[in-house]
Amino acid sequence: MSAIPGAWRRTAAGAGLLSSDGAVAPTIFAEMSAAAARTGAINLGQGFPDEDGPAEVLEAARDAISRGVNQYPPGRGFPDLLAAISEHQQRFYGLTVDPATEVIVTAGATEALAATLLALIDSPDDEVVVFEPYYDSYAAAVALAGARLRTVPLRRPDFQPDLEVLAASVTDRTRIILVNDPHNPTGILFSQEVKAEVVRLAHKHDAIIVTDEVYEHLTFAAPHVPLATLPGAAERTLTISSAGKTFSTTGWKIGWIHGPADLITAVLTVKQYLTFVNGSAFQPAIAVGLRLPESFFADAAAALSRKHEILGAGLRSAGFDITSPQGGYFTVADASALGGADAAAFCRAMPEKAGVVAIPLGSFVSRENQDDYAGLIRFAACKRVDVLEEAAGRLAAVEW
Numbered sequence: 001m002s003a004i005p006g007a008w009r010r011t012a013a014g015a016g017l018l019s020s021d022g023a024v025a026p027t028i029f030a031e032m033s034a035a036a037a038r039t040g041a042i043n044l045g046q047g048f049p050d051e052d053g054p055a056e057v058l059e060a061a062r063d064a065i066s067r068g069v070n071q072y073p074p075g076r077g078f079p080d081l082l083a084a085i086s087e088h089q090q091r092f093y094g095l096t097v098d099p100a101t102e103v104i105v106t107a108g109a110t111e112a113l114a115a116t117l118l119a120l121i122d123s124p125d126d127e128v129v130v131f132e133p134y135y136d137s138y139a140a141a142v143a144l145a146g147a148r149l150r151t152v153p154l155r156r157p158d159f160q161p162d163l164e165v166l167a168a169s170v171t172d173r174t175r176i177i178l179v180n181d182p183h184n185p186t187g188i189l190f191s192q193e194v195k196a197e198v199v200r201l202a203h204k205h206d207a208i209i210v211t212d213e214v215y216e217h218l219t220f221a222a223p224h225v226p227l228a229t230l231p232g233a234a235e236r237t238l239t240i241s242s243a244g245k246t247f248s249t250t251g252w253k254i255g256w257i258h259g260p261a262d263l264i265t266a267v268l269t270v271k272q273y274l275t276f277v278n279g280s281a282f283q284p285a286i287a288v289g290l291r292l293p294e295s296f297f298a299d300a301a302a303a304l305s306r307k308h309e310i311l312g313a314g315l316r317s318a319g320f321d322i323t324s325p326q327g328g329y330f331t332v333a334d335a336s337a338l339g340g341a342d343a344a345a346f347c348r349a350m351p352e353k354a355g356v357v358a359i360p361l362g363s364f365v366s367r368e369n370q371d372d373y374a375g376l377i378r379f380a381a382c383k384r385v386d387v388l389e390e391a392a393g394r395l396a397a398v399e400w
Contacts, residue, residue, distance in 0.1 A: 118145050307382070
């Protein structure tokens with residue numbers, strides 16, 4: 001007899017959290033990372049950097065520990081970090097955010113999203129509209145909140161949604177429109193037309209917009225434009241971001257969410273029963289990071305863009321057809337011409353055959369839409385240059 005209650009078992013199974021025998025289903029990330037460890041393959045699957053963040057930020061964390069900043073912070077977060085988040089939004093985007101009532105520090109963007117969905121979903125009939133492919137925690141969080149997931153496909157070559165399909169997907173049952181921009185896993189930036197349509201539909205159907213902007217400072221094609229800056233958006237938008245990607249501190253799990261005070265209060269009501277608080281000594285350090293000069297942020301984006309160029313050149317030399325990313329950690333490649341029409345099988349063979357690990361894009365897609373992404377693979381570029389050069393060489397050397 002299972003210890004997992006029946007209702008939760010059904011919910012978890014529907015979200016892909018349980019395997020057929022009721023055990024916890026391992027994620028593709030865990031499976032492929034284990035393959036990398038077993039074979040010595042270069043892990044371009046999981047999106048974490050292999051270099052430390054800026055020295056000022058790391059030193060600020062050490063200093064906070066030395067000063068005894070090691071106990072619970074306030075529930076919303078340390079006031080100085082809340083102020084730094086507010087200053088950052090004003091400096092880069094012209095957004096006015098009240099640090100006392102409109103911001104919460106969270107255990108990464110993932111907790112911010114989970115707390116938001118749990119707080120704002122009212123009924124099993126509520127729907128959450130997401131763009132597909134989507135970051136894997138989205139479907140799980142929507143299922144655990146008891147809502148229905150509705151997907152809007154993003155397809156090659158540009159991975160922009162069809163606006164008519166988007167309009168048909170948002171209805172009066174839509175509680176939340178979830179927008180990940182810059183987008184993981186495709187690496188695209190949504191066009192202004194798409195963003196404007198999201199705002200229009202949210203007003204028409206009285207939906208809340210939730211944005212995941214963790215790659216906001218890692219764009220190459222154009223500067224990031226938060227959806228909350230569009231006319232009529234701020235009043236119904238919750239903006240989520242985090243420090244992990246910008247400052248190469250993914251293990252610190254310092255994220256935040258800001259938006260209208262009433263919505264933030266609802267999210268805080270749930271958040272206090274999840275992690276309660278987190279990252280005491282890391283919060284002052286991230287406040288330092290958010291106040292770094294603009295040159296730091298520009299240099300971080302330029303460095304990652306160069307890494308994508310190295311990875312992309314290696315993938316093309318190996319025979320992959322790639323979509324050049326506009327932002328974020330990842331490059332999407334089509335392996336169909338190399339016999340990789342089944343991307344999952346191709347990725348499982350790559351550690352032994354090529355000494356490189358990547359993730360099939362189908363891992364970010366609902367079961368019924370797998371065929372649309374069958375040959376596509378996600379590679380992470382957020383590694384040292386020498387690692388990417390070695391990976392590119394390994395891929396190019398294989399007789400596919």
